[in-house]
Amino acid sequence: MESRTLGIIGGTGWLGRATAEALLESSFIKPDHLLISNRSGVSTFEPGVKLLADNQQLVDLSDIVVLSIRPEQFRELQINARGKLVISLMAGVSAAAISAATGADVIVRAMPNAAVEIRQSFTPWYCIGNLVERDREWVQRLFECVGAADELPDEDGIDYLSALSGTGPAFPAMLQMALTNQAVAAGIPLAIAQRAAQGVMVGGGQMLANRDPRQMIESLMAYRGVTAAALQSMADQGIESIVGRAVQAGAEVARRGL
Ligand SMILES: NC(=O)c1ccc[n+]([C@@H]2O[C@H](COP(=O)([O-])OP(=O)(O)OC[C@H]3O[C@@H](n4cnc5c(N)ncnc54)[C@H](OP(=O)(O)O)[C@@H]3O)[C@@H](O)[C@H]2O)c1
Numbered sequence: 123m124e125s126r127t128l129g130i131i132g133g134t135g136w137l138g139r140a141t142a143e144a145l146l147e148s149s150f151i152k153p154d155h156l157l158i159s160n161r162s163g164v165s166t167f168e169p170g171v172k173l174l175a176d177n178q179q180l181v182d183l184s185d186i187v188v189l190s191i192r193p194e195q196f197r198e199l200q201i202n203a204r205g206k207l208v209i210s211l212m213a214g215v216s217a218a219a220i221s222a223a224t225g226a227d228v229i230v231r232a233m234p235n236a237a238v239e240i241r242q243s244f245t246p247w248y249c250i251g252n253l254v255e256r257d258r259e260w261v262q263r264l265f266e267c268v269g270a271a272d273e274l275p276d277e278d279g280i281d282y283l284s285a286l287s288g289t290g291p292a293f294p295a296m297l298q299m300a301l302t303n304q305a306v307a308a309g310i311p312l313a314i315a316q317r318a319a320q321g322v323m324v325g326g327g328q329m330l331a332n333r334d335p336r337q338m339i340e341s342l343m344a345y346r347g348v349t350a351a352a353l354q355s356m357a358d359q360g361i362e363s364i365v366g367r368a369v370q371a372g373a374e375v376a377r378r379g380l
Pocket residue numbers: 131132133134135136137138159160161162163164177190191192193195198199211212213233234235236237288290
């Protein structure tokens with residue numbers, strides 16, 4: 123169990139809260155080594171977890187500071203985190219901007235997704251500054267508490283993956299909605315269309331947890347039947363390039379900065 127103190131600025135938000143809960147549940151950190159701050163003063167954490175209104179006090183009392191606020195809220199934030207390890211979960215805020223605003227010179231940029239809630243996030247992370255080996259292992263273990271994690275070789279990968287894995291349920295939700303709407307347009311009753319589309323996304327997704335998607339497609343194409351015709355139509359219409367352009371559009375926003 124971690125003996126250093128972790129402070130999460132914005133720890134009552136969607137991502138910060140789910141992360142904090144996972145760290146407590148997995149005993150990665152004890153409640154009295156976890157500090158949370160927000161502006162509203164509202165928290166539903168167990169009593170041992172201290173809620174602070176003063177972000178600088180949180181920084182001063184913490185060994186490691188997590189930034190889990192929105193980029194526009196970060197622009198208003200005034201903290202001096204010199205000498206601290208700062209871990210940012212924010213999309214579209216560069217490590218250089220975080221360093222300039224906080225004074226910290228060791229910055230980890232990490233990009234979890236909403237599946238932190240069910241401990242199935244994939245979290246790529248990248249560090250600028252001199253991260254000692256003990257801290258490198260610690261950061262990796264921290265993000266393994268909410269799913270799987272990998273250290274990236276460069277910061278641009280964070281901006282790119284913000285638009286890919288960072289989007290979490292967004293792409294599946296859009297595909298599920300399209301499948302539902304198309305089934306309804308084809309005359310299937312709404313409730314049945316919804317169940318059919320959900321089955322594709324949830325059941326199919328679970329099957330892919332341990333299977334190679336290319337092999338899956340090849341074996342389905344080999345039947346040369348209904349599924350093959352549908353997949354071939356998607357391929358002919360450029361599904362790869364639609365997906366590629368979508369991720370690039372998001373990545374451009376992340377690279378430009380929020
Ligand atoms: N949600 C996701 O799936 C996801 C995925 C990848 C990355 N991210 C990144 O994670 C960050 C947080 O996103 P979120 O979805 O968790 O947002 P959120 O639910 O709006 O949470 C933001 C939290 O920050 C607090 N806050 C705002 N200003 C503050 C300040 N000055 N000092 C202290 N606390 C402050 C808010 O509480 P009060 O209003 O009480 O202050 C709230 O608890 C964003 O930068 C986003 O890019 C999110």
